[in-house]
Amino acid sequence: MSEKIIDLSKFDSRGYNKGAGTIKILLWYFVNTLFVRPAWNPIMCSKFFLLRIFGAKLGKNICLKPGVIIKSPWYLVVGDNSWIGENVWIDNLDRVTIGSNVCISQGAMLLTGNHDYTDRFMPYRNAPIILEDGVWIGAQAVVTSGVTAFSCSILTVGSIATKDMQANEIYQGNPAIKIRERILK
């Protein structure tokens, strides 16, 4: 019985490919904390410059609001004309691919991290997130690890996407379920 108990002292972080060396990660940590994330620097082009140095692939005409947390720029791809709202949290322990004309509203989170809760040592089960063109992630919503939001799908305010979101469909709730179609005028 006793060996059935969770033991985080034996957690093995090697299941997590950090995608960068220790020095790069440390440098990014402080560059991010001091210059990219804080609200005192709202100048977007300065943030794009730093994100690209650390490996982010960013398209044209992106809107990046203050307070955004980006864990690993080297795991981030964003297309053209996309919006990343205030205090959005891109917790990319794995790849996050954001298409063009995507809107991620304020306070939303892209959560690539996960653990195998059936294993006593809770090993990582991180997985990438893909937001295709035209997707809208509502304010304070969370997209969990491994989810693909297909073209023009919508996750409503505060909803939690735990499965793929089909193209042109609107999802709501926790866990988010399909509530109706998105019909463009």
Added chain:
Amino acid sequence: MSEKIIDLSKFDSRGYNKGAGTIKILLWYFVNTLFVRPAWNPIMCSKFFLLRIFGAKLGKNICLKPGVIIKSPWYLVVGDNSWIGENVWIDNLDRVTIGSNVCISQGAMLLTGNHDYTDRFMPYRNAPIILEDGVWIGAQAVVTSGVTAFSCSILTVGSIATKDMQANEIYQGNPAIKIRERILK
């Protein structure tokens, strides 16, 4: 088909009446970032002073905790004896009217912004929020654009109000639904 695709490069922000000129907005941005929002300044009267200079109409005996984000003080009215908890986010792209004896608990959000998702260019569909006297918005809850919370209604922790909340009723869930009456002793 191709013209049916979302195109944020043609987004027209003119649907949004910012309620203030560019210089005032910029000034407020930095005054807020440096002196009003940060936790290092918990002195309420200093924050009331600055908020009033920028147009907020504030009653007596308000409790304003640290870390509160107020987008547009010129769009904010608060009555007497109301509490605005730690890290509350008043994202008022439109008018937010808070009555007297209202409690907005820590981490809650008043989200006036919205977009028309049936339109390829996602134009603004912002709308005011009204919280009448005696309302309680629970911690981490979100009130969405256009909602009126009538007198003494309650939104429970982490719930998402997408429709008006009737007087003396308690709402829960995402979307929040009426779960019971609030009966005062």
Added chain:
Amino acid sequence: MSEKIIDLSKFDSRGYNKGAGTIKILLWYFVNTLFVRPAWNPIMCSKFFLLRIFGAKLGKNICLKPGVIIKSPWYLVVGDNSWIGENVWIDNLDRVTIGSNVCISQGAMLLTGNHDYTDRFMPYRNAPIILEDGVWIGAQAVVTSGVTAFSCSILTVGSIATKDMQANEIYQGNPAIKIRERILK
């Protein structure tokens, strides 16, 4: 009728035992704001040192990420090998007891505060929170006042626990309900 209206001007905070004197609370407020909570200081041992000075009882081998808010260290007990993720919010107006091998994921909140909403003056109804060994509180989830999460229970991402969580069970939604058993391999 008129005496049936909420009146926060008569709120009596004496129902809240702060657990420390005014000077200690004030000192902690600034020590926390300047050195413990901010992301610029990711050095865990420096944070453990300060938390222990202010009365926190911390076990061995704890992982404490940046941005964590701890209201009252004198009301905090954490066992061995537990993880407290980025931006976790331990709002302990009352005792919070975290066992060993507990994972509190990023952005989660332990909310000990509450009010009696049937009383016109909204007196405190704070209550302790207990997370037993092996519990996992998912990212952006909230545990409300008075809840005990028994051994190895799980609260999923963004869910709101309003009642006790039974051992080895998984809870989801708002309010969170039991969705399945946690079976360890």
